Amino acid sequence: MSDLEIRDIPLADVDQMMDLADLVFHHRTPAEDRERELWAARRAERLAAYVDDVSAGQAAVLPMRLAVPGAFLDCSAITFVGVLPTHRRRGVLTAMMERMLMDAAAANRPVAALWASQSAIYGRYGFGLADRAISLEIDTSRPLALRTEPDPRPLRLIDRDSAPEILGPIHTRALARRPGGLVRDAEWWDKNMLPAVDDDDEDFTEPRVAVLDGEPGGYVIYRTHGEGTGHVRIDDLVADTPQVEAALWRYLASIDLTTKIKAPSRPVDDLIPHMVADFDRVEVTGSHGALWVRLVDAPAALRARSWATGDSLVIELLDERLPANQGRWRLAAGTCDRTEDAPDLTLSASDLGAAYLGGTSVSTLARIGVVTEHTPDAAARLDRAFAVPLAPYTNDDF
Numbered sequence: 465m466s467d468l469e470i471r472d473i474p475l476a477d478v479d480q481m482m483d484l485a486d487l488v489f490h491h492r493t494p495a496e497d498r499e500r501e502l503w504a505a506r507r508a509e510r511l512a513a514y515v516d517d518v519s520a521g522q523a524a525v526l527p528m529r530l531a532v533p534g535a536f537l538d539c540s541a542i543t544f545v546g547v548l549p550t551h552r553r554r555g556v557l558t559a560m561m562e563r564m565l566m567d568a569a570a571a572n573r574p575v576a577a578l579w580a581s582q583s584a585i586y587g588r589y590g591f592g593l594a595d596r597a598i599s600l601e602i603d604t605s606r607p608l609a610l611r612t613e614p615d616p617r618p619l620r621l622i623d624r625d626s627a628p629e630i631l632g633p634i635h636t637r638a639l640a641r642r643p644g645g646l647v648r649d650a651e652w653w654d655k656n657m658l659p660a661v662d663d664d665d666e667d668f669t670e671p672r673v674a675v676l677d678g679e680p681g682g683y684v685i686y687r688t689h690g691e692g693t694g695h696v697r698i699d700d701l702v703a704d705t706p707q708v709e710a711a712l713w714r715y716l717a718s719i720d721l722t723t724k725i726k727a728p729s730r731p732v733d734d735l736i737p738h739m740v741a742d743f744d745r746v747e748v749t750g751s752h753g754a755l756w757v758r759l760v761d762a763p764a765a766l767r768a769r770s771w772a773t774g775d776s777l778v779i780e781l782l783d784e785r786l787p788a789n790q791g792r793w794r795l796a797a798g799t800c801d802r803t804e805d806a807p808d809l810t811l812s813a814s815d816l817g818a819a820y821l822g823g824t825s826v827s828t829l830a831r832i833g834v835v836t837e838h839t840p841d842a843a844a845r846l847d848r849a850f851a852v853p854l855a856p857y858t859n860d861d862f
């Protein structure tokens with residue numbers, strides 16, 4: 465291997481990061497998205513990998529807080545990963561990842577998380593796919609009857625500038641109920657509600673924001689497209705109660721000159737497929753992987769997480785990249801202690817990352833042979849302890 469050195473990227477060079485991102489992702493970022501990405505790059509910890517003095521790769525880490533079951537944890541949110549096509553498969557990403565995980569540990573962030581461009585990349589670094597999302601389409605060409613009585617209070621449309629103040633508290637309450645989301649500050653709301661270019665290149669309006677005020681309350685951020693047979697596309701929909709959620713869906717379904725709602729990202733346990741009186745009106749059109757999670761300080765992350773049973777069991781954690789995690793741990797509510805006791809099950813860092821938010825069944829991982837049970841029912845016991853009332857879900861782009 466040639467000489468490889470990791471250096472910090474100075475603030476003055478963030479523009480070049482956008483250029484490298486465009487090069488490796490084969491696109492040209494439109495001006496309005498570029499502004500948002502520059503904002504993210506400026507607030508990030510930025511690093512470049514130099515090979516023989518050539519800047520061959522980059523990555524960035526946003527210090528964020530991740531909602532995990534029963535707690536919020538400091539998290540290295542990894543993004544902007546790219547390596548020049550001329551320098552691929554020579555260990556550049558591996559060197560950057562080692563540095564980012566080391567930095568996360570030094571900064572006392574118990575977890576790291578990312579959105580992967582390809583599933584094949586990050587398991588080797590101890591990341592596991594911790595949640596998924598589904599996409600839905602709802603036929604609204606006729607009135608949509610709901611089985612849940614909608615909250616009768618009126619909605620109002622608000623200015624995007626009011627979003628942090630009004631939507632922020634509703635979003636924060638939702639994070640406490642459902643793991644997988646990231647804490648948003650005022651700047652996040654501001655930058656992430658800029659018009660974005662649509663994946664399907666359709667001509668959507670700017671985001672509209674409808675709110676049901678109070679507690680319980682809720683909001684929906686959506687865009688509309690077309691006339692007559694146009695549709696509504698949901699960017700974000702959050703409600704404190706199923707009744708508020710029903711009120712938001714009823715509102716969206718009744719917007720004139722539209723015949724369809726498209727929801728590209730909803731939780732896997734979303735209520736709307738069950739809420740509609742006629743199930744045929746809702747079609748689940750897809751499912752995609754969302755957040756990949758890595759326990760950087762596994763004992764700290766496991767102690768912080770809520771535990772749904774009074775059980776206690778021993779895991780043998782395989783984690784060669786972060787040896788402080790490696791070995792046997794006795795787990796119980798609020799407890800993760802080193803032990804010499806025989807393990808109930810053996811699992812890898814990436815499988816623990818996948819299971820940590822409660823969105824991946826350890827029993828399934830045992831059935832496919834990647835988690836090893838040493839005592840009967842051990843995987844099911846860990847599943848019961850990791851159980852969460854609402855499936856993890858991530859709708860934060862970073």
Ligand SMILES: CC(=O)SCCNC(=O)CCNC(=O)[C@H](O)C(C)(C)COP(=O)(O)OP(=O)(O)OC[C@H]1O[C@@H](n2cnc3c(N)ncnc32)[C@H](O)[C@@H]1OP(=O)(O)O
Binds near residue numbers: 488547553582584585
């Ligand atoms: C969080 C994010 O930002 S996701 C965005 C990631 N970026 C992209 O997808 C942009 C396009 N791709 C790239 O820039 C690069 O190919 C990267 C970043 C994916 C990989 O960078 P590289 O420097 O080539 O990775 P590196 O050489 O360290 O590879 C380490 C290992 O991962 C494997 N690997 C790397 N990328 C891939 C891939 N896309 N698919 C399968 N395996 C991969 C390598 O084969 C290697 O395996 P080995 O350890 O068994 O030999």
